[in-house]
Amino acid sequence: MDDSKYVGKRIVITGGTGSFGHTVAKQLLETGAEQVRVLSRDEAKQDAMRHELPDSRLKFYVGDVRDFDSVDRATKNADYIFHAAALKQVPSCEFFPMEAVRTNIVGSENVVRAAEKNGISSVVCLSTDKAVYPVNAMGMSKAMMEKVAQSHGLNNPGAETIVSCVRYGNVMYSRGSVIPLFIDQLKAGRPLTVTNPEMTRFLMSLADSVSLVEFAFTNAHQGDLFVKKAPSSTIADLAQAIANLFGSKKEVVVIGTRHAEKLSEALATREELTRAQDMGDYFKVPADNRDLNYSVYFDSGNIAQACYSDYDSHTVERLTVEKIEELLLTLPEVRRELALAGKTARIDAFS
Numbered sequence: 001m002d003d004s005k006y007v008g009k010r011i012v013i014t015g016g017t018g019s020f021g022h023t024v025a026k027q028l029l030e031t032g033a034e035q036v037r038v039l040s041r042d043e044a045k046q047d048a049m050r051h052e053l054p055d056s057r058l059k060f061y062v063g064d065v066r067d068f069d070s071v072d073r074a075t076k077n078a079d080y081i082f083h084a085a086a087l088k089q090v091p092s093c094e095f096f097p098m099e100a101v102r103t104n105i106v107g108s109e110n111v112v113r114a115a116e117k118n119g120i121s122s123v124v125c126l127s128t129d130k131a132v133y134p135v136n137a138m139g140m141s142k143a144m145m146e147k148v149a150q151s152h153g154l155n156n157p158g159a160e161t162i163v164s165c166v167r168y169g170n171v172m173y174s175r176g177s178v179i180p181l182f183i184d185q186l187k188a189g190r191p192l193t194v195t196n197p198e199m200t201r202f203l204m205s206l207a208d209s210v211s212l213v214e215f216a217f218t219n220a221h222q223g224d225l226f227v228k229k230a231p232s233s234t235i236a237d238l239a240q241a242i243a244n245l246f247g248s249k250k251e252v253v254v255i256g257t258r259h260a261e262k263l264s265e266a267l268a269t270r271e272e273l274t275r276a277q278d279m280g281d282y283f284k285v286p287a288d289n290r291d292l293n294y295s296v297y298f299d300s301g302n303i304a305q306a307c308y309s310d311y312d313s314h315t316v317e318r319l320t321v322e323k324i325e326e327l328l329l330t331l332p333e334v335r336r337e338l339a340l341a342g343k344t345a346r347i348d349a350f351s
């Protein structure tokens with residue numbers, strides 16, 4: 001992390017005990033940050049983190065983004081917010097959509113309002129590819145979170161608090177996701193449960209997601225949305241790559257698509273790409289800052305080069321099985337599992 005941005009600063013991480021929050025907190029403590037505040041609901045996870053990262057600059061706030069007062073308290077006199085608190089399990093949000101509304105939409109509005117009230121200079125909100133053409137309650141609520149974030153600038157021209165969003169795809173080896181599941185199934189000698197072999201997903205590491213948030217934090221103007229370019233793979237190839245690494249004969253059962261799943265995911269729509277700025281590893285989609293009075297738009301015109309395809313996991317660079325293996329070997333968790341299984345040859349060959 002770029003130390004100069006954080007020296008003497010107080011940074012709040014909502015959802016700070018999750019995989020992303022925990023990683024960011026740890027990295028921020030390696031900078032000259034004055035305080036790193038974790039706002040989250042689960043006191044047990046906070047206690048575990050307190051023991052793991054003994055540092056007097058790390059402060060814990062038990063609270064819920066649904067409750068304005070708890071966000072207000074955690075963000076007083078702070079400088080920056082990384083807003084990662086969310087309900088993000090697709091199936092549970094299908095059964096309890098209003099819970100997703102309360103946390104992902106109302107909670108995000110509370111974060112933006114508290115940020116404005118407390119003079120925070122930058123807020124980065126974490127979104128997901130599932131917010132693009134959403135088909136499930138989790139994605140719909142995240143799409144609304146993006147709208148809430150962007151409306152801050154539309155309704156407060158000249159606001160000092162910059163609010164931006166980042167979108168990323170599946171984080172490899174995140175808690176409860178398919179990679180650790182497949183590895184557990186292989187270790188237990190059970191068949192791999194593939195939903196649909198042709199389904200594609202973007203593949204990103206946790207480190208990529210942290211870099212994306214940092215990039216947004218450094219480059220954001222009011223209402224910007226940042227997308228990380230990422231390769232994809234089919235689930236069949238992913239299963240094959242994992243089996244190859246562990247030297248196992250792959251046995252697969254096809255279990256069918258789960259609740260509200262898509263065959264592919266999109267990280268940006270064609271309309272967004274039409275106005276996006278290509279920034280190398282990232283796309284920046286600026287907010288649509290037109291006035292509610294549309295004559296402003298029609299008088300001045302806005303003719304952009306149209307783009308006819310989405311940034312979709314079915315059409316971006318598709319990794320080969322070999323490339324997926326290489327990507328998996330960059331993950332510390334996979335290397336640890338391989339070492340435990342005595343499969344060190346692949347690790348050595350890769351290093």
Ligand SMILES: O=c1ccn([C@@H]2O[C@H](COP(=O)(O)OP(=O)(O)O[C@H]3O[C@H](CO)[C@@H](O)[C@H](O)[C@H]3O)[C@@H](O)[C@H]2O)c(=O)[nH]1
Nearest residue numbers: 088089090128129130169170177178193194195196199235
């Ligand atoms: O037993 C299984 C479980 C999953 N899959 C497939 O593996 C892929 C990835 O599944 P999973 O790791 O569960 O991730 P997603 O359901 O795509 O969603 C994850 O990734 C999102 C980001 O896109 C996060 O926001 C969600 O919280 C997180 O659940 C999907 O195509 C699934 O159909 C299987 O083939 N077999």
